[in-house]
Structure formats: structure tokens, C-alpha cells
Amino acid sequence: MTVASRRTLLKGLGAAGALAALSGCGVPSAYIAADERGAADRSARDKRLAFANWPLYIDTDDEDAARRPTLEAFEKRTGIAVTYTEEINDNDEFFGKISPSLMNHQETGRDLVVVSDWMCARFVRLGWVQEMDRARQPRVAKYLDPLLRSPHFDKGRRYSVPWQSGITGIAYNREQLGREIRHVNDLWADDLKGRVTLLSGLDEAFALLMQGDGVDITRWTADDFHRVCDRVEKLVRGRHIRRFTGNDYIKDLESGDVLACQAYSGDVIQLQADRPEIEFVVPEEGAELWAESLMIPNLARHKRNAEALIDYYYDPEVAAELAAWVNYVCPVPAARDVLASAKDKETAALADDPLIFPDGAMRKRLAIARDITSKERPELAKRWNGIAGL
Template identity: 80%
Template sequence: MSRRGLLRTLGTGAATTLAAACGVPAAYVAPSDRSRSDLSATDKRLTWANWPLYIDTDDEDESRRPTLDAFEKRTGIEVTYTEEINDNDEFFGKVSPSLMNHQETGRDLMVISDWMCARFVRLGWVQEMDRSRQPNVTRYLDPQLRSPAFDPGRGYTVPWQSGITGIAYNRRTVGREIRHVSDLWADDLKGRVTLLSGLDEAFALLMQGNGVDITKWTADDFHTVCEQVEKLVRTDHIRRFTGNDYIKDLSSGDVLACQAYSGDVIQLQADDPDIEFVVPEEGAELWSESLMIPNLARHKANAETLVDYYYEPSVAAELAAWVNYVCPVPAAQDILASAKDEETAALAEDPLIFPDTAMRKRLAIARDITAKERTEFAKRWNAIAGL
């Protein structure tokens, strides 16, 4: 099972949690109230919250995490690593009471999806990182990920891993190439197409199919997509809306084409080379899940040191070889290419880990949904998707 597949299984209460999370009143925290005395110099430890299956593990001992073990040995910083993030909204609901009430969360570092990072940044719930402690981030961060609209210059967030939302299909059973979003609506695919159920996961690719620049999409663009999808639902063209269970549908042949994540498809291709991942001609969404330091974290400098460690190309390469998402450190490609193991070296040529120039031209980071837009848009989309 992929990491995203597991987190969807674990996060079955997300809809309930979302309602609870949205009920938490927003409480902006001014910059002067975000920090507390840093204990890093004398207290060599930190606590890091991440998603399941999102770091390298030892093949013979899954309790060992080679890159993290090496960091602890090198720096003397003890890391308490927790795989507690199963859903963005669920985690928001878990930490928001502390953050809005100017209390410590008990975490020094956390990884959440950029659309949720945008909410934390807007609320002033995370601290700006000190780039003087992060020369690797400054030097090696992928230029295409350096300045999203919600965090220009990436002062508050640093991508952990990235990925692409595109189209997956079985080339053998479809019998032709899929190159455009509109190809999903061909008559012979009726009833055998799925879309992602989450608003933030689904909307950008569908807009791109309409020729929209997703870096500056409008409410009209959103409602146009909704009207199109509503019609496809009424005519039974769309089989259903999914989390990561599209993986099972695509593998079994129940679904011929679907909206999908690049990292999942790499794993599917190991078992079925006929499964293809497509970045449509109109483009696809490039997204990230990013590291942030929450307000009042007591080991900020230690956390900044760890973030920078994972931007060393050799470390980023080791991580990329295990998680198989888009690596935010392009310089890691040469490290993998020089690997003695042929299977590892082949990863350097995989455009779903290191997108080539042609693919990059079709990738864009969508502007996030604003707080004002979210209630209205989520209500309409969730009604369509049956959430």
C-alpha cells in the first residue's frame, strides 16, 4: 500500500474532523508572539510529526530510519519521530486549540500539505526559518518550488516531498494514448473513470483541462468545472469519487482511467508496466507537502538544522529512492545516477521523480483557496462528490 493509500485508510473520520476543524474560530498570531526562548543550544533534541510511510526505513529492521539515524549520529540531536499525521484537517483540529491560544503544541517540526500550510501561514501559526542555518535549502531547493503564492520566498515552509496530480490509465485495456484531460470524457470510458474526492486535490487539473492558468484561477473557473462534473455525474460517466482507493480500482481493471498522484503510479508500475501516468498537454498540478516550525517550538534551531540536512543532495537522493515522490532537490539526480545498483540508478531517469524540462513546462502550482472562498466552494464540491 502506498503512503497516501494508508493515510486515507487511517483518516476515515476526516469529514467529521473537517467539520470540527472549521468550527474553530480563527485567531491570528502576531509575529512578536510566535517565538519563545530556544533551548536548542543546551537541549539537543526535537520532536517531528510526519505522515506514515514518508521516510526511508531499513529493509531488515523497519524501526530504523537510516537517514534520520545518520543525522542523530552526526549532530548529537535526538529526534522523536512520530507518524501522527493521517489527514490534514484532522491534524489541524488536533493542534489548532494550542496555536490559537498561544500555547506550545509539543512539536518542533511538522509536515502537512501546502494547501493546509497556507492556512497556518495566514493565521501566523508558524515561525519564519533562519536561512543562515540552512545553506543547503538556499542552494538546492528546486527553483519551481521556491515561491508559492501563500509563502513567497518560502520563508515559513520548506518542501519535504513534492508530487504531481495527473491522469493514470491502463494503456493495454484503453488501447490508445491519453494526452488530454478531455480524453477522460470519451464515450468508451463511460462508467470507468474516477476523480479524486477532495476539493483541494481535484479542482486544479480539471481547470487546466479548460485552459485555465491555475496560478490565478477565479470563482467563475471553479463553478464552470463544477457544472461540467455535475453533468458527468448525472450521465454516469464518472464511476465514483475516490481517495487513494483508485489504486485498487485501476489495478483490478474496474477503472480504465482516473485522476491520480505520481508517487502512487510509480509503485503500481512495478506490478503492471502497462499502467501509465500522464501530465496532460494542458498541464498538471505540482504540489508539495512541506516542513514547518510551529509557534513556541522550543527547539527551533535544531529543527532548522534537520531541515537543512535533508537538502544535502546525497541525503535527498537516499530519501527519494525510498519514497518515490518528486524530489525537491534536483541535484540529487546525479547522486542516484551514479549508484552502483542498476535499479536505484534507473530512478534518476524517472520523470515522476525528476521531471524533465518538457514536463516541467506543463507543471504549475495552483493558487490556494482563500478562507473566504473555502466554505462556499467546499459545500458545492462536497455535494457533487457525495461527501
């Protein structure tokens, strides 16, 4: 099974960054007040909903890729017909697609969307998503991983619920390198000169690098950021860092051109199926835990139906079925016991994979980074993009 990555790079500020900056400067046209976000809910009489997601981010039938077993089971159980589209290929691109409607207080045609945490933060700041009714989501309230319950951008997860989660850490070829990597600073050793890559996206890269400097990423400062940039800039000038990448770091690892790099846990699980010598490390000083989360856009006409679908995927049995297919960090820890009891040995083994269900020691080293505010973004993006060559 091959799962394409959905963690994409941020190329400059772009339209999304410009809008976020406007909202931070007090321009009222972008922000939507709480009492203007809802619309008459048609859920009771119109049993359907429109769900926009990333490609290859839901389970499919082994014999018919057009069929999605967990989604079909939801439709059968509830009578709600789901129009499922794999239209999100890039956070900024999708933002650009739906932002004109949201800014102008118009329907997007979507009841449920999945975007990365840093993009979720923009939607929340702009007031472009509706608060969910947790009374209608008892499974979310009961089973959501405590590590993911209250990110900086959405305290208490009032506006977002993780679809899947992941870890930004370090991947390396232990066989070729001939030693272990245990710290972020191990990337800067002389024997890795010219054989290291970093992620090019600001939002994807900065947290792990700060953790290597001992920074608490839940409360980092601009000074922390610039100190890291000073170091990275020096490493680029000295040609220690080979290049900055999107998800093409996988090809570099496979070819042997790169021996160590920033990487996403889900990608490495897939890579290890063919290349067991590739290891993924959560550094001793910590790694970033992130999520791609479900949100209900303003004026969605099937809000209750969307809330029901979200809660359905927090049933541990359903979460286990999804986790077994996508192989990202499961936001429902209770799904681990479900997988462990599976009759199929390969499926049962997933319960012991710390990149799907992080163990206690790993969990202590994971943190969700404070998001970059709209006020900070222009300065920080300019500095980072100048170093990364974006």
C-alpha cells in the same frame, strides 16, 4: 517496497475549515501576531527535537524497519536526538489535534511537522508557524527546486520547506483502453463512460480539472471553478463519472473496474512495479505540482535544531537516499546526479524516472495552484461536496 499514500481527502469543512473561516472573518482569537509566535530556544543546551510526520514517509533499514538510516546519520553528525513520530494520517485530523494549543498560544510539543500545501496555507494565514532563518539553511537556499520556491500561500518559502513533492495527473490502463490519454478532456470520451473516477477532495481535485479548461491555476477565479463544476455535475448526472474516491482509486485500477482516473504520481510509481500497463500522464495542458512541507509550529522550543534537520535533508546525498525510498518527486533536483552514479542499477534507474525527477518538457507543464482562501472556502466546498457526495 510499498509506500502508503499520504494524500487524503477533505471531508467537508470540518473543524479545520471552520477555524480557517473564522480567521477570514476577522475573529482575532485564532490569529497569532508575528511577535507572539516564538519562545526561548533551548536548542543550544538541549540537543533534541520532536518531529511529526506521515507513516512510511522516511527511509527505513531493509532488515530493521524501526531504523531510519538518514535520521540516524543526522543524529550522529549533529548530536541532536530526534523523537520521530508517525502520527499524521490526515491533514484535518492532525489540525484538529494541535489547533487548540496553537489557538490558545500554547506549545504543541512538536518542533517540526509535515502537512500538505493547502493545510500549510491555513497555518500561514492563522499565524501559527514561525519564520525560518535561511541564514542557517544554506542547502535549502541553494538546492530547493525553483518550481517550489514561491507558492502563492508562502511567497519565498519563509514558513515552509517541501519535504517531498508530487504531481496530480491522470493514471490509465493503456492495455485495456487501447489508446493514449494526452489531455484532461480525453477522460470524457464515450469509451470511458462509467469507467472514470475523480478525487473526492476539493483541494486535491480542482486544479487539474481547471487546467483541462485552459485555466492558469496560479490565478484562477471563482468563475473558473464554477464552470468546471457545471461540467462535472453534468458528467455525474450522465453517469460518465463512476464515483469520487480517496486513494482507493488504486484498487479500482487494479481490478479493471476503472480505466482512467485522477491520480498521484507517487502512487502510480508503486503500482507500476506490479502493473506496468498502468501509465501516468501529465496532460499537455498541464498538471498540478504539490508538496507536503516541513513547518515549525509556534512556541517550538528547539527551532534551531529543527532548522538544522531541514537543511540536512537538502544535502543532495541525503535527498537522494530519501528519494530512492519514498519515490515521490524529489524537491532537490541535484539529487538526480547522485542517484545516476549509484552502483546499483535499480537505484541508478530512478534518476531517469520523470515522476521523481521531471524532465524539462514535463516541468514546463507543472504549476502550483493558487490556494483556496478562507473567504472562498465555504462556498466552494459546499458546491464541490454537493457534487462529490461528501
